[in-house]
Amino acid sequence: MKLKSAHLMRYEAWECFIEEIITAQLLVVFDAGCxxxxxxRANSLTKRAESGGLIACSHCCNTPKMANTHECNSNLCGLEAMDNQSTQCYYCGHWADARQGVVTDPLQCVKKKLCGDDEICSVTTKNIGGVTKYEFGCKQLLECQTHTxxxxxxxxxxxxxxxxQLAGAGTLQVIGRKRQINNCDICCGDDYCNDASCESVRRRLVxxxxxxxxxxxxxxxxx
Structure with a gap:
């Protein structure tokens, strides 16, 4: 699997993985990434996820990604049937259980997430205490349509x-918090399209x- 940043492979080899997790609320969620x-090899039989849920399925793969195809882990743990319905996105800092928090360099985000059926990819540029940081994840499609x-x-x-009219149906929001300002907030609907800074993704959409x-x-x- 080709990672976004080559320096991450300097000391050890990396693979794609997928885990099917049953939460404490008995919901089935999927966790994917690198x-x-x-x-x-060591954690293939782990029974409990870092978020506390039980792992029902855990697999890794390192098949090279071909043109116009998904990553090799998109067909593991029974995801093949869901492939055309759910969007897969980079995922850092957007959810409370993210293993990667917000990053200062978009290339540092290698965590991935299978979004819900009504969600697509998002990326936000934040100014937190004077430091520019990037947040990647999934957002509701209706909210995304509005602000994008x-x-x-x-x-x-x-x-x-x-x-x-669109804002009346959705949620057009301008977010402003003390010491935290969203400089850019954008969404896109293709798999892994939030693979760069918010500004870069916005320029691509334009x-x-x-x-x-x-x-x-x-x-x-x-x-």
Missing amino acids: RSTKAC IASLELQGVHTGIDIV TFANANRLNYTSLKVIQ
């Missing part, structure tokens, strides 16, 4: 969508939107 080959289309309009993209290749409903690129 871990060392040594950890894959508003953000594209501010970048000069004419979407033809009534932002006021390019596709101006070329009439962005679906404003799903926020996916039109092939």
Whole structure:
């Protein structure tokens, strides 16, 4: 598996992994990402996840990713049937149980997450105590449509969508907290599309939107 940052492989080999976890509320969730080959061999039979849930399935793989295909762990632990329904995203600092917190370099985020059926990828640039940090994860599609289309309009993209009407159905929010400011907040609908800084992902969406290749409903690129 090719990692986003080559220096992470300097000292040991890494593989993709997937875990099916049964939470204390008896919900089935999936945890995916990268871990060392040594950890894959040692923890393949671990019965309890770091979040406290029980691990029903745990597998690693290192099959090279081919063009137009998903990572090798997308077909493990029974996920194949869900592949066309759920979006897979980079995932750092967005949820309380994330093994990676917010990062100061987008390339540092190697954790991955299988989002819910009504969620897509998101990335946020934050200023926390004067330090720029990046948060990656999943957000509700309706919320994403609202603030992403508003953000594209501010970048000069004419979407033809009534932002006021859309905000009435969703949640158009400007977040401002003491010592924490969201400088950029964007979503995208393709697998692992939140693979860079918020500003970079936004520029990418603007390019596709101006070329009439962005679906404003799903926020996916039109092939």
